[in-house]
Amino acid sequence: MSVLVLIVTGYAWAAMQGLVNGLTQADVIGSDEGEKPADGARDILLVGMDSRVDAQGNPLPKKMLAKLNAGVADGELNTDTIILLHVPNDGRKAVALSMPRDSYVTIPGFGTHKINSAYARGKTAAKRELEAQGVTDEKELELRSNQEGAKTLIATIEALTGQTVDNYASINLLGFYDITNAIGGVEVCLNQATSDSYSGADFKAGKQTIKGVDALAFVRQRHGLLRGDLDRVVRQQVFLAGLANRVLSAGTLTDPAKLNELVDAISKSVVVNKGWDILSFAQQMKGLTGGQIEFRTIPIVNPEYDTPDGMAVQVDPNEVRQFVAKLSGKKPSENSSSAPAPGEITVDVYNTSNIEGLAGTVAESLAAQGYLQGEVANDTPRQSSVVQAAQGELASAQAVADALGGEFVVEESPDVTAGHVRVLLAPDYQSNGNSGASAPTGGGTAPGAARKQTDEGSAEQPITADGVTCVN
Known part of the structure; x- marks a missing residue:
């Protein structure tokens, strides 16, 4: 028995080494050299792509696309499944936090949009810039622009959750199909029978084991579900819970063929x-x-939020950060430092739009609130407004953004002097009639405005990989 165990363990380890050597890697975070994160936990961004190509950039065959019921690509590479996996260094309970794909959030450098467009926006902008630089090789364009897309998504998740993403992993439609077949399927349970022509879902009520095409349809269906995309998020959670349970409790890692x-x-x-x-x-x-x-699931304010990008899911970044901090065992106050008093912050305001006198108006508004007035000038045109601070002074930038009464891209910049905050006003910045102050378009809620916190998902019993939970 001891010899048998050693042989099986050795085989599994060799297979793992083969897996690592064969993985496609992207330069989107950098090396951690195997060290455990200093903040006490590893945060891994797991992404499900609606890509019609494999990890190496090869197009999927038309027959396979038809089999997967993938439909026709709309030209955008969206991330329809976004999960932040929090794994403590000491091996305690891991938490997988889902973010609905239509969550309306700040995408650094691009303004406020649905979160599933972050990757596509970063990728598209990078591809245009590379083409302008003279890069023509399609594979190089895809590789480098995809890396920038991933970086944009990572920055978006970090801004929303207050966590630092330590690792990144993405999977496409074909991969999900193949992996579920490899492990022999996953047991799920539905409260009622369902049928949907868009995703190809056609399931009976009760417990059933699904894999391949059926598994993909199960996690992709949102039409015909009571809560639409929020129910789809729960579907994805119970499926991944079942998959984890299958791998952890079954003989997958000791079965050479399955492995x-x-x-x-x-x-x-x-x-x-x-x-x-x-x-x-x-x-x-x-x-x-x-x-x-x-x-x-992250807390939800309004699942039917009307925005310039269509119907979206409204979230409150502050509530999300507090929720995530609590799950990770931190006090919310540990997640970010408090901002200095307005009289200790010098604000430089630059107008990058064609709205005459905008920088002066905004600078006067901030001065009236106690902020020190810095440089006021015009700057290079840009598409979205942003508030920047020096390294380690993000709280100051957030305080200025809040003072302006809107949802801004808030970020650190090495070009900003310590003690200063830089405000770049773009065409998305419009007056809200509040003492001359303005706010970016996109449905931002002004300070003091009433908010209805429904806290969908987070108020529900968490799903675990211990047993099978019946869902819509």
Whole structure:
């Protein structure tokens, strides 16, 4: 028995090494050299792409696309599944936090939009810039623009949650199909029968084991569900919980045939950040069981929020950050430092729009609120407004953004002097009639305005990988 265990363990380890060597890696975060994150937990961004190509950029065959019921690509590479996995260094309970794809959030450098467009916006902007620089090779364009798309999504998640993303992994439609086949399917449970021509979903009520095309339809369906995309998020959570339970409790890692299929499926379709020591991470994860993986959803303010981008899901970034801090065992106050008094912050205001006198008006408004007036001038035209602060002084930028009464891109910049905040006003900035102050368009809520917190998802019982939960 001891010899048998050693042989099986050795095979699994060799397969893991083969998997790591075969993974497609993207330079989107940088190397952590296998060290455990200093903040006490590893935060991994898991992304489901609606890509019609494999991890190496090869187009999927038309027959396979038809089989997957993928439909026709609309030209945009959206991320329809976004989950932040929080794994403590000491091996305690891991938490997977879902973000509805239509969450209306600040995308650094691009303004306020649905979160699933962050990757596409970063990718498109980078591709245009590379083409302007004379890059013509399609594979190079795809590789470099995809990396910028991932970086934009990572920055968006960090701004929304207040967490630092340590690692990144994405999977496409084909990969999900192959992986579910490799492990022999996942058991799920539905409260009622459902049928949907868009996703291809056609399921009976009750418990059932699904894989391949059916598994993809199960996690992609949103039409015909009571809460639309929010129910789809729950579908994804229970499926991933079942998948985790299957891998952790069944003989997947000790079955050479299954393991080979799983390694092959992952290698073809999963992209991870360059420098991630997967083997060390696997060692850290080996003590987890199904009950130690919990799935939650970020707090929701309004699931039917009317925006310039259409109907979206409204979220409050402050509530999201507090919720995430609580789940990670931190006090919200530990997540960010408090801002100095207005009289200690010098604000430089620049007009990058064609609205005459905008910088002066905004500077006067801020001065009236106690902020020190810095430089007031015009600057290079840009598409979206942003508030910037020096390294480590993000709280100051957020305070100025709040004083202006709107939702801004708030970011650190090495070009900003310590003690200063830089405000760049773009064409998306319009007057809200509040003492001359303005706010970017996009449905931002002014300070003091009443908010209705429904807290969808986070108020529900968390889903775990211990057992099968019946859902819509």
